[in-house]
Amino acid sequence: MVKVLWQFRRSLLVYKKQLTIGGVLILIGSALALALPWPLKVVVDNVLQDKPLTGFTATLLGRSVAADQNALLWICVVVTVVIAALAAVIMYFAERTLSSVGEHILADLRTTTFGHLQRLSLSYHETQRVGDLGNRLTADVNTIQSLLVAVLSVLLPNATLLVGILIISLTIDAAFALLSLLIVPPLFVVLVHYRRLIKAWAVTARKEEGRVASHATETLSAIQLVKSCSGEGRSESRFRSYSDARLAAGLQRVDFAARLPAVVDVIVHTGRAVVLLVGTLRVLDGSMQLGLLLVFLAYNEKLYQPVKQLAKLTTTISKGQASAERVEEVLKVEAAVRDSSHAWPLRRMRGHVELREVTFGYDSARPVLRDVSIKAMPGQLIALAGPTGAGKSTVSSLIPRLYDVNAGAVLLDGHDVRDLTLESVRNQVALVLQESVLLSGTILENLAFGAPWATREELVAAAEAAYVDEFVDRLPDGYDTVVNERGTTLSGG
Structure with a gap:
């Protein structure tokens, strides 16, 4: 996950202003979330158990209010609602800001990858499957998007909250706080083990998806040939074999992904039970107030929340890492044919x-x-x-x-x-391909593809010189007739 963030560090820096705003909002929202359990402590200790309220809170409220149980109860209720509402609003804007950054980064990545693919030499494209490249450009980029959004809008807020809980817990009662952390080592081992397995099968699944997409693209691009040779059955059989391989890899990934949350839940609840046991014994012997135990239990729940979130997002993270590696494979390839450092433009070619x-x-x-x-x-x-x-x-x-x-x-x-x-x-060398290629769009747009600066009159004149006008004039909209991809709606002659 850190590797993926480092991989996209330059893209992240472009949106450093939005990331800073989102980070500040997360800090404020986390601080409010940390304050939520404390009104409950006041209700339990100073309202239900009728213990005197002391310290900064008593000074802030005043002696008369601090001694009034009904007033304390209403104040705690109102403060809880206000804190919860403010935290919800702030975290909404934080998540929206950070998720928007993820969307922008992935839009940039998709455009960058497409531009890079276009600049790569023919020698590269001749060794690749078109469907697989298309899959990297669309499905893999979308999977990376899910990873970045999960990291920025889910894991980052939870990690910030985790740090805050640890600081406050260690300040209040270091020994009891360390007791809550006893489950961290086994959790770490479990997460690393399962993440490695899930990622391995996610990589395999993404590769098989590339084969599926490639075969589908190849078959549908040559559907006339497939039908004329009665090859539908053979093509479908190959497609099914690729799809079954993808299914097998996906089922393995799903199996490990389903095991992980279950194992994490067992470890987390075991740790929570130990904390509850020790805390209750301390309340009974008078070394801890009941309200403080409830605060610790609330923090304990939030303390394990990031770990449980990480377990739930392991599949998303593993798939995102696998997709990031596939996209990075493309971006690392350098064009075999490219401008040299001393290249200069040939202004007007004579034709020698x-x-x-x-x-x-x-x-x-x-x-x-x-x-x-x-x-x-x-x-x-x-x-x-x-x-x-x-x-x-x-x-x-x-x-x-x-x-x-x-x-x-x-x-x-x-x-x-x-x-x-x-x-x-x-721009000055015209190459007539052996196979006629038309792109989706109008006939005029296809004529202008090699000369985007040409006027309509110049394009029509070129068509007339090539005797294309006789055919175009018979079309319903002439040069503005829209043709399908590869010109399938036009006569091959």
């Missing part, structure tokens, strides 16, 4: 393209191209012919620097593409 003694392979041990040299002058049309796998598409991918060559150089207007900024190169 050259491959000079280029050697390249998707696997460096198995080159697709060996010592290839090609020159294309501005305005010159060159066709590359050869069998499948000869490297024709590879050559076209090297020009806009979708990959870096293993040896040799790709030159644009005499400049090595590695010395130019990626944006300036790709």
Whole structure:
């Protein structure tokens, strides 16, 4: 948990003002919660047992009020209600503030992760499953959100309250306070043991979820092929096997998660029984007032509350840690193709393209191209012919620097593409893919994807030059016709 917070420390610092406000509110709310049991002590000792009220409280109320049992009772009742109401309002604003920070951090993380995935090289994406990456971007980020919200709005207030209780308890009666802490060592051992097991199965479950999402994405993306080959049964069988593996891991995690609160409850109630026994014996022998015992019992309940909360949130924390590791795996990857420190933008390309003694392979041990040299002058049309796998598409991918060559150089207007900024190169090199790709949106928006600065007139002119206008004119809304993802609503021709 601490590792996750440290991992997102920079994001947390962005919202340090809100965190400070939330922290101050938690301190105030915790102080009020610590004051709640004390009116009960006054009622028991000074109203029910008719003992004289002394000390600062008697001075504050005045002798006449301190000696009036009815007045003391009403004052204690009103003070209890006021303290409880103030504590509730303040903790509401504290939880709202800190939970909002968690929401903002996760929105930033999701955007950062998506941007990073887009900047990673094709060589990375070709080794990954799209569904798994999508799962990390959505489900894993949402799980991290649950972790941060739990830490900021649940564990942090409880931890603050715990520290306050320990300080007050040790100040009032150190020996009795230490008695309440006897269960801490066994609780710590139990929590660490079960958290390790739950996290291990949570990691496995998240990996299996990635396989499920990946297979679903792959199948639904190729649903026409699946149906035409009657592959629904085979695809469903594979999906079921992945889903069953996820179920098995999930059931193991649920089993350990269900055991933990039960074990914690047994230890906590054992400790509470010991405190009650020793406290009662001390009240009977006159070494402790009954009201003070009730205060200790109330504090004892609150003392164990953070531990019980931690036990309940162990699953959330373990799943959040597993998801944080999966997202961190992506964020740690550096793009194989990126701008160098001395890269400069190519302002206007004339169109001189050259491959000079280029050697390249998707696997460096198995080159697709060996010592290839090609020159294309501005305005010159060159066709590359050869069998499948000869490297024709590879050559076209090297020009806009979708990959870096293993040896040799790709030159644009005499400049090595590695010395130019990626944006300036790709904005001036058009690449027609073997497979037509359309994004969800209007036809005009798809035309503008590679040239967002172009006007509508320029886009229409480009469509006319490519003879697209004849097809678009037959559509109900022309260039404003909305197409589905991958253009499934349009004819493949």
